[in-house]
Amino acid sequence: MGQGLSCATTQEHGLFSAMQSGDLDTVKAMLERDPSLTHQTTAYDRQSALHIAAANGRIEILSMLLERSVNPDVVNRHKQTPLMLAAMHGKIGCLKKLIEAGANILKFDSLNRRTCLHYAAYYGHSDCLQAVLSAAQSSPVAVSWGYARFVNIRDGRGAAPLHLAARQRRPQCVRILLDNGALVCASTGGYGCPGSTPLHLAARGGSLDCTRELLAWGADRLQRDASGRIPYLVALKHKHGACAALLNPSSAEPLVWPSPLKFISELNQEAKALLERALMDANREREKNILKGTAYSLPSPSHSDTGADDNISEASDTELCCICFEHVCTIEVQDCGHQMCAQCTLALCCHNKPNPTIACLNPPVCPFCRSAIIRLVVAKVKDCDDADQDIGEIGSPKMRKARKSRNFSSEGSSSFKGLSVMSPFGKMGGRGSGRMAAENEWVDKP
Numbered sequence: 535m536g537q538g539l540s541c542a543t544t545q546e547h548g549l550f551s552a553m554q555s556g557d558l559d560t561v562k563a564m565l566e567r568d569p570s571l572t573h574q575t576t577a578y579d580r581q582s583a584l585h586i587a588a589a590n591g592r593i594e595i596l597s598m599l600l601e602r603s604v605n606p607d608v609v610n611r612h613k614q615t616p617l618m619l620a621a622m623h624g625k626i627g628c629l630k631k632l633i634e635a636g637a638n639i640l641k642f643d644s645l646n647r648r649t650c651l652h653y654a655a656y657y658g659h660s661d662c663l664q665a666v667l668s669a670a671q672s673s674p675v676a677v678s679w680g681y682a683r684f685v686n687i688r689d690g691r692g693a694a695p696l697h698l699a700a701r702q703r704r705p706q707c708v709r710i711l712l713d714n715g716a717l718v719c720a721s722t723g724g725y726g727c728p729g730s731t732p733l734h735l736a737a738r739g740g741s742l743d744c745t746r747e748l749l750a751w752g753a754d755r756l757q758r759d760a761s762g763r764i765p766y767l768v769a770l771k772h773k774h775g776a777c778a779a780l781l782n783p784s785s786a787e788p789l790v791w792p793s794p795l796k797f798i799s800e801l802n803q804e805a806k807a808l809l810e811r812a813l814m815d816a817n818r819e820r821e822k823n824i825l826k827g828t829a830y831s832l833p834s835p836s837h838s839d840t841g842a843d844d845n846i847s848e849a850s851d852t853e854l855c856c857i858c859f860e861h862v863c864t865i866e867v868q869d870c871g872h873q874m875c876a877q878c879t880l881a882l883c884c885h886n887k888p889n890p891t892i893a894c895l896n897p898p899v900c901p902f903c904r905s906a907i908i909r910l911v912v913a914k915v916k917d918c919d920d921a922d923q924d925i926g927e928i929g930s931p932k933m934r935k936a937r938k939s940r941n942f943s944s945e946g947s948s949s950f951k952g953l954s955v956m957s958p959f960g961k962m963g964g965r966g967s968g969r970m971a972a973e974n975e976w977v978d979k980p
Contacts, residue, residue: 550576553586558594565602572604580611588616588632591625596632606637613644621650621666624659633669640675640684647690655695655711658704663695667714682715692723701726701735705743708732718751721759727768729760737765737781740774745781746821749788750813755781776825785824789816792880795898795910802911808864809910812876857881857901866913872902873913 549571552560565571575582581589584604587596596616600606607615617637620629629650633639639650648656651670654663670684686694696716699707712718721729726738733753736744749755756764763771769778779785791813855861861875882898898907 549574549583550581550586553583553592553595554590556590556592556595558592558598561595562598565598569602572599572602575610578611582608582610582616584608584616585610585614585619588625588628589619589623591620591623591628593625593627593631596628600631600635606632606635607641609641613642615641615650617641617650618643618648618653621653621659621662622657624657624662626659626661626665629662630665633665638675639666639669639673640679640687642689649687649689651684651687651695652689652693652698655699655704655707656702658699658702658707660704660706660710663707663710667710685711685715686717686720688723689725691725692721692728693725694720694722696720696732697722697725697730697735700732700741700744700748701739703736703739703741703744705741705747708736708744708747712747712751718748718753719757721757727759727761727763729758731757731759731765733757733765733781734759734763734768737769737774737777738772740769740772740777742776742780745777746814746817749780750791750817752790755783779824780821782824786820788820789813789880792882792898795880802909804912805865805910808876808912809880812880816877816880863913866911867900867905867907868909868911869907870900870903870905872900874901879910 549561549564552564572583576586582604584596584599584606585608586592587599606617609615615637617629617632617639618641620626620632642649646652651663651666654660654666667685670681675684686696688694689698694716696708696711696718697720699711719731719733721731722735726735730738731753733745733748733755734757736748755766758764759768764781764783766778766781766783769775769781780788791810795809853862855863855873855875855878857874857878861877863873864876865879866873882901899905900907
């Protein structure tokens with residue numbers, strides 16, 4: 535088979551083999567002898583040396599090629615760039631190096647007219663996806679397009695990166711894209727069934743985790759595709775029973791990320807993580823009942839297990855949330871300093887499902903002083919010496935008590951007592967409402 539190869543072809547084959555194996559010395563020696571080899575491509579796919587280095591994660595070879603002024607946006611037969619191949623194969627080091635070298639994040643291939651963002655989402659490389667999105671925030675290309683437009687960029691069949699991530703069962707990528715402004719209810723063109731939303735595609739793939747993420751961000755269970763099917767029917771058709779149970783319109787409506795909260799521009803990441811955890815824990819408790827085939831009902835605020843009372847008795851009254859009197863305060867409104875638990879913070883905005891097509895920018899208000907909530911941070915507690923200590927410090931005795939209370943809050947369906955489909959104060963009874971009414975006059979005002 536090798537007898538028909540010319541000398542030049544043999545040399546080219548040796549170069550590409552050395553690149554695939556990461557033999558830097560051999561590659562250097564060959565390029566020193568013949569610098570024109572940097573412009574050679576494979577016979578069929580027309581992969582350049584830079585494509586091969588990027589696809590195989592050979593960052594030293596890739597760096598050497600870029601130093602020799604090789605075009606970072608060179609394309610192969612399918613108009614794919616080295617950046618696309620790095621995203622496809624999850625080679626984060628090479629991807630970052632190419633971006634630093636000025637690789638264009640908005641190039642489209644000729645197969646499906648996809649960008650590197652589509653490739654990272656499709657193949658589930660969340661680190662590559664995050665790196666491309668971070669680059670887009672300061673990229674002249676993304677600035678000229680608009681960042682939100684870039685995040686929701688469509689391929690040749692009308693699929694945005696979120697559609698691809700949902701269909702391929704990539705929950706981490708789904709979360710990253712939603713966090714960066716992906717439209718949760720956008721419909722496809724010809725990808726999947728025309729008119730499919732990310733929720734339709736998650737139902738088709740049977741991914742519970744993707745379904746949970748989309749529902750928590752307000753995905754509409756009743757939106758129909760071009761064939762008139764809701765996601766529930768898609769899940770049934772593909773025999774994904776667990777997904778179908780969550781998507782069944784007759785089951786309880788999922789708790790969603792409140793629009794006013796998720797668009798707070800300066801939402802502290804630690805606080806956001808606490809709120810997300812509280813929301814997902816509450817939805818999982820709801821799901822347990824749905825998946826068991828039992829009707830879901832909100833627990834009574836006055837109900838508590840023995841274990842809960844034991845944990846609460848260990849903590850002082852000043853540590854407990856003054857709304858529900860069940861959980862330790864973990865969230866603080868920075869401007870006014872009032873503190874609540876993550877569950878009650880969400881309850882202030884979760885009683886009405888937001889319209890997923892509208893980005894509501896009106897911030898919620900503090901229930902104690904009625905000032906607008908502009909920034910949420912992780913609450914701080916005081917130790918015995920009255921020194922402020924972050925609740926995240928594990929060594930604190932109070933932190934141990936807080937952890938016990940939070941651990942309990944994620945164990946039972948009674949953990950989300952303040953969060954109902956009604957006004958958060960509509961069913962607040964017993965200790966919580968009495969104490970708050972005594973301490974906050976605005977409760978009694980019309």
